[in-house]
Amino acid sequence: MDGIIYTLQDFYLHTxxxxxxxxxxxxxxxxxxxxxxxxxxxxx
Amino acid sequence: xxxxxxxxxxxxKTPFNIIAGIIVIIGLIITILRFTGGLATVTxxxxxxxxxxxxxxxxxxxxxxxxGGFVTSAAVYIFGMKRYHSAVRPAILTGVLGYALVALAINxxxxxxxxLPYPFVVQSGTTSVLFEVGxxxxxxxxxxLVEFSPAPMEWLGFRKARNIVVKLTLVLTIFGVVLSTMxxxxxxALFLIAPSKxxxxxxxxxxxxxxxxxxxxxxLSMVIFESSxxxxxFKHKMDATHLQEKNxxxxxxxxxxxxxxxxxxVIQVFGLSMENKWHYLGTGYGLWYLVxxxxxxxxxxxxxxxxxxxxxxxxxxxxxxxxxxxIVLNRLNVCLIAFNWHLPSSERYVPHxxxxxxxxxxxxxxxxxxxxxxxxxxxxxxxxxxxEVH
Numbered sequence: 403m404d405g406i407i408y409t410l411q412d413f414y415l416h417t418x419x420x421x422x423x424x425x426x427x428x429x430x431x432x433x434x435x436x437x438x439x440x441x442x443x444x445x446x
Numbered sequence: 447x448x449x450x451x452x453x454x455x456x457x458x459k460t461p462f463n464i465i466a467g468i469i470v471i472i473g474l475i476i477t478i479l480r481f482t483g484g485l486a487t488v489t490x491x492x493x494x495x496x497x498x499x500x501x502x503x504x505x506x507x508x509x510x511x512x513x514g515g516f517v518t519s520a521a522v523y524i525f526g527m528k529r530y531h532s533a534v535r536p537a538i539l540t541g542v543l544g545y546a547l548v549a550l551a552i553n554x555x556x557x558x559x560x561x562l563p564y565p566f567v568v569q570s571g572t573t574s575v576l577f578e579v580g581x582x583x584x585x586x587x588x589x590x591l592v593e594f595s596p597a598p599m600e601w602l603g604f605r606k607a608r609n610i611v612v613k614l615t616l617v618l619t620i621f622g623v624v625l626s627t628m629x630x631x632x633x634x635a636l637f638l639i640a641p642s643k644x645x646x647x648x649x650x651x652x653x654x655x656x657x658x659x660x661x662x663x664x665x666l667s668m669v670i671f672e673s674s675x676x677x678x679x680f681k682h683k684m685d686a687t688h689l690q691e692k693n694x695x696x697x698x699x700x701x702x703x704x705x706x707x708x709x710x711x712v713i714q715v716f717g718l719s720m721e722n723k724w725h726y727l728g729t730g731y732g733l734w735y736l737v738x739x740x741x742x743x744x745x746x747x748x749x750x751x752x753x754x755x756x757x758x759x760x761x762x763x764x765x766x767x768x769x770x771x772x773i774v775l776n777r778l779n780v781c782l783i784a785f786n787w788h789l790p791s792s793e794r795y796v797p798h799x800x801x802x803x804x805x806x807x808x809x810x811x812x813x814x815x816x817x818x819x820x821x822x823x824x825x826x827x828x829x830x831x832x833x834e835v836h
Contacts (some may be wrong), residue, residue, distance in 0.1 A: 413722065421719040428712045435708055439701055439751055 462817075466810050473807025476800045480554055488800040494786060495795035497555065502781035503805050504551035507774045509583070509633060510657075512544025513665030514672070515590055516619075516626040521702075523619040530698060532691040535597060535825045536676060537669050542594045543812045545587040551808055575635045582629030586622060593618045600829040601822060608832070630661040637780060645784035647726050647735040650717045653780075659710045664773040666703040667746075670696050670766035680820050685827035693759055700762040701754045703769060707747035714739055731784060738779060742772025 407413050480488045491498050518537035521527045553559040565577050566584075592611060599608035634657025641649055650656065673695055677684070684692075718724060726732045746769040753761035782795060820826060 407722075417720050417722045421716055424715065424719055428716075432708065432712075435751070436705065439704060439754055442755055442757065 466814055469807055469810045470814075472803055473810070476803050476807070477554075479800070480804070485557060488798060488804070490796060490798045490801070492793075492795075494789060494793050498782065498795055499778075499797045499801050499805055500551050500555040502778050503774070504808055505548050505555070506633060506777040506781055508544050508548040508551065509630065510661045510664040510773050510777060511668045511770065512541045512548070513626060513630060513661040514669040515541025515544075515593070515665070516622040517662055517665035518669055519593065519615075519619045520623050523616055524623065527698070529691060530695050532688045533669055533673060533695045533699075535594075536672055536820075537665075538590060538594050539597070539816065539819060539825055540668060540672050542587075542590045543815055545583060545590055547808050547812050548583065549587060550811075551805075554804055575632050575638075579629050579632045579636065582625045582632065586625040586629065589618055589621045589625065593622065597819070597823045597825055600824050600832055605831075626661070627658065631655065631658040633657050634780075640785070643786055643788075644780065645726075645731050645787040646721070646723055647718075647731060648780050648784040650721065652713070652717055655713070656710070656717075659706060659713070660773055660776055663703055663706050663710060663769060666699045666706065667766040667769035667773070670699050670703075670762060671770050674763040674766070676820065676826060680826055683820060683826045687828065688826050696759050696762045697754055697757065700750045700765070703766075704747050704750035704754060707743055707750065707769070711739065711743050711747060714743070731787065734779070734783070738772070738775055742768065742775055746772060 407416060476488055485491055489498060489500075514537040518530065518533050522531050522534050552562065556562065562580075565571075565574075565580050569577075571577055592614070596608045596611050599605075599611065631654035634653040634655075637644055637649065637653055638651070673692060677692060681689075718727075727736060746765050749761060749765040749768070752758070753765055786794065824832075
């Protein structure tokens with residue numbers, strides 16, 4: 403497709419592909435961030 | 447006798463009273479000019495720019511920063527986090543003042559303020575988002591006043607009335623959460639009508655969600671910020687419980703704010719991705735957007751996280767100020783800076799000094815009333831006659 407968006411189908415395929423790829427590290431990142439935030443809670 | 451007079455003069459002639467007095471006098475003069483000469487006398491508003499900082503700052507920032515009331519009361523009364531109970535009354539007071547001042551500011555901004563009640567009694571456009579915002583703000587201000595009323599009732603000794611209102615706490619909290627969810631997001635939804643006027647980096651079909659999430663961040667940060675200021679200026683009014691819970695509030699709310707900021711950062715990036723707006727990031731507005739996203743979302747998120755993890759209360763307090771500034775910047779970006787972005791610079795809005803004067807005047811009124819209430823009513827301490835299990 404050479405990066406050209408012709409149709410709405412192309413647009414959603416392009417944007418959703420990138421978003422889904424971003425979602426995976428984001429979801430894992432949330433878990434890691436929560437663990438980072440909560441690490442010192444166990445000491446209380 | 448002369449000594450008494452000298453002492454009284456000394457008491458009144460504090461830097462705070464003098465500065466606040468000057469601001470109030472200037473504010474009253476501008477108020478007279480506004481209501482006798484009309485909007486054109488004191489503002490730079492035009493047909494291109496029908497709203498300015500009275501909406502962008504006084505209203506949008508006022509509503510967002512007053513969100514601490516519903517966030518704190520929901521945490522304590524709905525989610526059962528009783529260890530933050532001491533933060534409820536100051537947060538509700540900030541909420542009442544925030545919304546009351548928003549109601550005052552809107553009287554300056556609209557051309558014919560006497561028509562403000564019209565949406566409730568005259569017009570039939572109940573599907574309007576602005577109608578929903580107006581209705582919710584009016585109802586929520588009423589809810590906040592009732593939620594706050596036990597403090598003045600304890601102060602005045604109205605025990606029976608106070609006990610009745612205290613029994614309504616949970617219902618009022620639920621009303622508060624529902625109404626806040628509705629109007630905080632609807633304030634963002636107002637901009638859905640202007641996709642061609644708001645810069646694409648700030649315009650999004652998800653803007654109501656952005657507004658609601660940033661309101662939660664504003665509420666959490668404002669509670670920490672207000673608590674640190676109260677500790678600095680009204681420490682003598684705080685009882686042992688407030689002093690003891692102060693750090694818990696900063697740590698708990700800081701942790702929540704860090705997590706919500708992280709969520710907001712991620713959905714902003716998803717927004718860019720879903721709408722394929724990456725190419726705007728290389729423009730001047732793109733750099734400004736990155737300043738907001740990295741400097742006032744990602745940075746406070748990181749600093750809150752480090753502060754919570756290291757139990758560094760000072761870092762959390764300073765970060766709350768940064769986060770509050772970030773919310774103000776976001777609202778000004780959406781409402782003013784990135785709005786009408788396509789207009790030539792000669793047509794862009796720059797506030798008149800008297801508009802800024804009125805905004806400073808309104809904030810000063812808030813500070814004066816906050817000081818009056820906190821020094822008299824049981825806000826930072828529990829009234830000795832009403833110490834009971836909450």
